[in-house]
Amino acid sequence: MISSVQSEESNLAKKRIRHIVCLKFKQEASQEQIMEIEQKFPALQQTIPGILSIEWGTNNSPEDLNKDFTHCFIVTFENDEARTTYLPHPNHQAFVDILKPLLDDVFVIDYNL
Secondary structure (H helix, E strand, O other), rough: OOOOOHHHHHHHHHOOEEEEEEEEEOOOOHHHHHHHHHHHHHHHOOOOEEEEEEEEEEEEOOOOOOOOOOOEEEEEEEOOOHHHOOOOOOOHHHHHHHHHHHOOOOOEEEEEE
């Protein structure tokens, strides 16, 4: 007999996941370096299985509450297994190696759809 907790955990593992990544670049990051990130992050969808979509944009909110975060990337994964594959994936880690020296700060939050 499966408990309701086990059943809920199983259902969550099958649900799609949104992975929100907000970036604040260092002042010394060049426009060319930022443009490289803007190109390479979405390209991960082509090389890492389980990514359904990657969309992104730059902040244009008139509220001035972004705390100097300028870029937001939204990755949609098929399920928890896809996210688990993505995080240590060599292509993701190679991207992080390019990104990390350019960052002043990063904010990440995930949720199930």
